[in-house]
Amino acid sequence: MSRLEAKKPPLFISEPLMRNTVSQSLSLLSGILKSCYGPAGRLKHLHNGGGGYVCTTSQSSAILGHLSVSHPVLRVLMASVQNHISRFSDCGLFTAILCCSLIENFKSLNVASCTVIKISKHLLSLCMDYLKSEACGCRVSVDFGSVETLLCLVRSMLTSKPACMLNKPEVDHLTLLILKAFMFTVPCCVETNAVLGKCVIVPVKGRRVVDSTVLPGLLIETPEIQSAKPLTVKRTCSNMIKIALFSVSMSGDLFNPEEGTITVHHGISLEMSELNQLLNVGKQLVNDEVGLVVCQKVIHPSLKRYLKENHVITVDRAGLSLMEPMSRMTGSKPIASIHSLSPSCYGSLKDVCIESFASKHFVHLIPNDTVVCSLILCNRNETAWDELKRICETAEHVLQLTIKEPLALLGGGCTETHLASYIRHKSYSLSTSSFKELDCSQTQYQLVADGFCRSLESVACSLNHDDGEILTDTFYGHCWFVPSGFPSVSNWSDVVSKCGCGINGNTENLNWRLLQGQFGCPIAQGCPKEPSVKVADFLTLDCFAAKCNGLQVALETANLILDLSYVIEDQN
């Protein structure tokens, strides 16, 4: 080290939330995220000013991953949301927006932070108990016997990301593909410990979205194979193709990981010996009637030629990522030794053929039991494709979460407003003993509950990016959007047609009120009712597990940040 700098004293900030810098950065972040939310969300263009990769997106995972914030308090918030995304993939924006508005709302209350934390924890437990109870009015159960609800779930996800640039037929096409791909990964025969298969996304850029397709089995890209020639594959007596999967290199190169030395006498070629061994393996493969040899690494050209002469197809350089699904799909065990081949390692395939997409050639391995499938995903340009890929992965993850817990929440802001009106109702009917247990007064509880409800409602409000009004009804507690351009009229039933999630129509007089800017909120509110008709097409649905976790994580993170009394920053 050429120069030693004097050690700087650490920066000590007490009561960081009271500082202006934090509030400003928080509201900026909150503004950015709110403007991305929902199907009408505005896109963000991320670039580094130095050229190169540009990202157009409205997804939380992409934005939070690229955004760098200076303030440590915000870093905690972002880390928390990113951790949520890495577990659940979905509802990242919901979590982040809710967390920001919880902090803003709670901070403005004149209540000690530890009381706020205790009360909000209690409110959260009320919410979670309600969401998990049968009586919950904002969730629907997902029936895997019919595709309707599943299609709604996937479609809601696709439409909520405008950066994919999809039109309606494209959305419908992709919704079907994603669901089909997911169905492929569900094993046919269910044992006690069923494990879902895998959907491998194969990128094809520069084609139309409707060219996307899903195929059972795996695609391995092989530039050498010409599509013109049809494949002739050796089959066993039961009309199956025997496959041998090698994880060891078959290049014939010597490698010696040991520490000792090896002395080779003059005239002896170890490479020759290795190659002979490889050819022995080849002979055994041919004798065992193997029809296809796939190697993770490189196969020696002589061995390749030998196998080809004996009508065995060889595919090498398959790569590590394909080994696990390939082993799962074919039932073969990756062979790691060229010195002993056990016949129990071989797997079987139904068919092998050549597929071409755009200018790429693939060997298509078709299995008997399809737990692995390939989704060939096309989009016009690179950024739109990236966005689409992220949303496909999210959708697959959401479907996996849904199969574990077959429930979905109403989307379009309805869950948020419904929960808020449930909490308002509950907070008025709480017994005095609960206040004593929480060590707070009823007024304090009301204040915090109100702040909590307003935060939930502000998430619903951020779905609206135009200047139209947002309403909620006092009967179902759902969220209603008034198209922009309508003046504030007293009779709202003339201007609204359907609630945010699409489950309730404008059939009854539901007694609407404005969601934003109400200070004198209704005093005694009835418990919000469950919608009478549960099955409807074109509902907007959200993932139950992801949203529940998002709600919990948002509140815990907000509490964590409210609880901070110092920031000590080492400046060295």
Next chain:
Amino acid sequence: MARRPELGRLAQEAAALAGAVRGALGPRGGRALLVRPTGQALLTRDGRCLLEALSLEPPTARMMAACACSHRAATGDGAKTFVVLLAGLLAGLRAAAGGSGLRRALRAFEARVLERAVAQGLRGHLLSVLAGRQAEAGGLEALLEAYLGGRLGPGERRRLARLCCEYCRRCDPGAAAAVPRPRVLRLLGLRFAELHVAVAGLPVESSRVLPGIVLRRDFAAYCPAGGELRAVLVTEPLRPPLSAPGGEFAVGSEGQYGASQRWMARRTEDLMKRLRSGNVKLLLSSVKQEEVVIYYAKLHGVSVVECLSSEEVALIREITGVSPYAPFGDPAHGEIADAAAATFCQPLLLGSRRCAHIGFTGLRAIRPHCLVLCGPVDGVNEQHAAALQGAFTMLQQLFKTVDQREECKGEGESQNEASEACSWHPSAARQQLVIENISCNGDRVSESQLKAHRDETETQIVDPGLQGSENPAHVQTDLQIPSNPVSHVKEFSVATEGIGSSGDVQKPHAKGEQPSDVHESCKSDSLVGNQKNYSTAVFAARNPNAVTACERLDVGKDLEKTSCNIVLCKHEKSCVSIAQNYSNSLIEAGSVLPVGGYFEILLHYYIRYYAKQFQQSEVAVISNVVADALLSIPKSLYRTTEQKSFTKFHLKAVNALRKNQLLPMNEKGLESVYCKYQLVISVLHCATELLSIDLIIGIKRPLKKIEDYDSEDDF
């Protein structure tokens, strides 16, 4: 070179430190976000982390922080309280504006007022979690909730306390009291890093206890296996090497090379076959195995987990008792003797990471369980893990006692001074430490603990001197005892004799008291705290109760126990009469008080009460200063907004004390009195040490450490 630090400056520094930690103190305190130079954020309320993050400049402030941290390391609690109390004490001393006699008076106060206040006043109010009502009725949860209240956020502490209780109960289902046995606590504290896994991105609510242990890496090979299985631990590559390190393998022909390659493959396969035939379905390896090994393991249905850390290997060895298997060491190629039994082994998805989850049955006292900690960010999980680890240390302190130390009535000021001269002899103190370590127990006593307790042991030396000069007859009797423990002590006295302090000061340390004498001393007022005496052989020899305590706590070495027992038989008759009386040690194991200032208010009251005898002496001044400083702790706990409620509570408590009534109890949490008492003692010693500094000398080079202390305490 700076002049002797002024009391005013010390008080200012301590007040600044206290101001920095006060915001995080107690159940209403908030947490701190520490940002490291790497940008990594750490959430904490731990006093030690806070003090470290401040990177203090002034040497005396650094010393205060170091004292607080070493106290925290020893007892698992109280770094922030230490600083607050020290600040209160120094401010009080400055206000009292005493002369150079302060230091002496501090020592006299400790011996003559504090211990009397504890023995005669405080002791009557103590509850116990090891016996009586508190032992069953959620004593552990009350302790943990109060402890975690000082280091976690208000939304998490209850959940974590419940979780930790469940964890303790499941790890040690055989525990008699609410609190797990000390050896289980020690293992949990020592290996907590391996006994828990953290998952970020999930709510704290999702935290849970799992049976077995979780290794934080995926299986290299996984073969589903149902039912009971055996696991083998290896620490070397299983594929035989073609040429050993430093050796040479000469290839004479191509055939020879091929044959040796085939031989190696076959050898590996044979080994797997052998393992499988011994029902070994799991291979745990501390090194990375070659792909061939994994391949053969898969072929023969053996699951493999590789690259275990040395801590994980140590944990597995501790809970199962197996030693690593050397595959090529045994020529017989016989069966595998040293395999651990497990009920299951399966992959576990934690967050997005796949882990190996192994259900070891556990041979030793502990039934292994794993704690899955969930939180929105990693920083929260780290905070929770550190708090729980601290809780295990704190719980271990419950089993310690502070014992009465004999002192004769009517001892004068002159004796006190003599004792001071002696106790400041550093080498004498060190000798004592070494002996403690030898005779202590088979358990590991970290050096940090020894360091923290150095001051206590120093005072302990003083005591026998006084004893000896008064009762020479007893010295005679104990010299006749031909048992092992005494020989330790003899060595010690020989070693220290050369230093210059008079020989008879140390000698009587090896004493076998006559019952009448002990009896008398119990009546006598002067008491001296001697922690850890249950484990020192000398004490054990004298006091049968201490020996039983020693056995119950499972900490004694076998050898030591037997030697104690020999002595025990000899003294059996004479000791009977002591038994009842002497069992009342100063602070018994398992003593607790409700949280929220009870300890401080009680001690404040009794110090004032007993200080009345010392009218207008310096001891009386010090007593008042310490008593008032003690109240600064609950005052900080109640915060400014609730100052009124504290005054009310204080008045109520004092009125109840005056009328000899029970104190008003409105707190559910409990705290260990041992830790609290040690805190007061440590603060007094820190203050004494600060006041004894004569000159501060700045040097250019970093100080070389003479002793290799635990790195945890480095500052």
